[in-house]
Amino acid sequence: MSFILSFEPLALEPREHAEAGGFVSFEGKVRNHAQGRSVILLEYEAYPEMATAQGNELVEEAMERFGLLDARVAHRLGTLNIGDTAVVVQAAAAHRREAFEACEWIMDQIKWRVPIWKRETYADGVSEWVHAGSAPAEPHSDQIRFERQMRLPQVGDVGQTNLQNARVLLVGVGGLAAGSLPPLVGAGIGAIGLVDADLVELSNLHRQTLFASSDAGRQKVERAAAFAKRLRPAIEVETHFEALSETNATRLVDSFDWVLDGTDSLDTKFLLNEVCRKLGKPLVTASVHQFEGQIMTILPDGPCLQCLFPEVPPDHCVGTCATSGVLGVVPGILGAMQANEVIKGILGLPTLDRQLALVDLLTLDVTRLERIFNPKCPICSGSERSSALEWDLQHLPTFDFDLIDIREIDEQPNLKRPHQRIPMTSCYEQTFVRPTVFVCATGRRSFRLAANLRAAGNRHVFSLLDGLCNPALK
Numbered sequence: 001m002s003f004i005l006s007f008e009p010l011a012l013e014p015r016e017h018a019e020a021g022g023f024v025s026f027e028g029k030v031r032n033h034a035q036g037r038s039v040i041l042l043e044y045e046a047y048p049e050m051a052t053a054q055g056n057e058l059v060e061e062a063m064e065r066f067g068l069l070d071a072r073v074a075h076r077l078g079t080l081n082i083g084d085t086a087v088v089v090q091a092a093a094a095h096r097r098e099a100f101e102a103c104e105w106i107m108d109q110i111k112w113r114v115p116i117w118k119r120e121t122y123a124d125g126v127s128e129w130v131h132a133g134s135a136p137a138e139p140h141s142d143q144i145r146f147e148r149q150m151r152l153p154q155v156g157d158v159g160q161t162n163l164q165n166a167r168v169l170l171v172g173v174g175g176l177a178a179g180s181l182p183p184l185v186g187a188g189i190g191a192i193g194l195v196d197a198d199l200v201e202l203s204n205l206h207r208q209t210l211f212a213s214s215d216a217g218r219q220k221v222e223r224a225a226a227f228a229k230r231l232r233p234a235i236e237v238e239t240h241f242e243a244l245s246e247t248n249a250t251r252l253v254d255s256f257d258w259v260l261d262g263t264d265s266l267d268t269k270f271l272l273n274e275v276c277r278k279l280g281k282p283l284v285t286a287s288v289h290q291f292e293g294q295i296m297t298i299l300p301d302g303p304c305l306q307c308l309f310p311e312v313p314p315d316h317c318v319g320t321c322a323t324s325g326v327l328g329v330v331p332g333i334l335g336a337m338q339a340n341e342v343i344k345g346i347l348g349l350p351t352l353d354r355q356l357a358l359v360d361l362l363t364l365d366v367t368r369l370e371r372i373f374n375p376k377c378p379i380c381s382g383s384e385r386s387s388a389l390e391w392d393l394q395h396l397p398t399f400d401f402d403l404i405d406i407r408e409i410d411e412q413p414n415l416k417r418p419h420q421r422i423p424m425t426s427c428y429e430q431t432f433v434r435p436t437v438f439v440c441a442t443g444r445r446s447f448r449l450a451a452n453l454r455a456a457g458n459r460h461v462f463s464l465l466d467g468l469c470n471p472a473l474k
């Protein structure tokens, strides 16, 4: 048994382990104040079986995660006085670093995962439950915490509730995440997922300011989770110490509402684009290069990354931070812009969903380019049909297009779907930037028009099969 609950004062003997170069023992004590109030007594209560099961699972996880030689936890239950030991954590490892890290990790995880409830009695005689499992109830402090942003008419009670119900996944916990994580946690996002297989390196720290120098060599996801918990203890944080891949992408993305791409791998960006489209999740992707960055928001019904770049460029075509260099502040700013997109999206405010923003941080110029559906995009169309001249409306992808009735103005009946009416002859005088579907009585005139316009360089024009007789128009 490596997780012990006890109603008696705790006394764990240090254990010997011949291979252990580091043995860390931590004791958590009851102190005489909490959040400005004078504490005189403390009680711990738990469902012992559930708490022991969770606790043992956690210690086993720590053993594996930090390669420990030994680990034990003892936690008090019942009534404790000031100065009593509430919890003891012991960890033995080959080196001191693993032992220290494991000890800290176990303490954090106990607070978040093990169902032990704490009741404080204050000097004025009042008693309160102050911690209930992973989500301490702090309704009043939340009111104070979010007061300034809830004043905004665009946020208010409803917006704040939406933020608190939202689950956001950060793929890549580096420089972009250093910009996006603090404002997301600060804004009150309910749950954050962190995916990254890397350890903190000294050369990361000029831009990855979530981490401290002492974090070098430690898991990025773990340190970022600790940052988030410090900023807002009530936040739920999931860590995945693994790289996103074709095998795990769907599993990792599935339970989240929004996804932030904070990687510098093109393969990962295209994979996320595909998986998010398949699962109907909005994705905010960004990349940085020296003094510049670009950012776009890809909504499930908008043009995707591959509409813009139909072919996945090989990773070596684009420099990464490691090869081309980057000013530390650049990913921070782009990351903050990503958080801004997510927060706006959750609040129902306009996002960069059909645009690509190019941000030059030397000149502070922001150039926004329109993004449109590419009928040849393998992700959005899922078939060759969209590149064909003729479309059958029943099988159209769900994306946005303009429908134009090209019959003469006096021809009846009128279309029941929203559309514009531009007679065929006038269509020849126009350029069609957005995907456009032409309709006529039988599909013959529209076919001829689309074919001619394509020949003249309009790539996104289509003819509706069978014209007014197409069942989708009934």
Ligand SMILES: [Zn+2]
Binding pocket: 303, 304, 305, 306, 307, 308, 374, 377, 378, 379, 380, 381
């Ligand atoms: Zn696409």
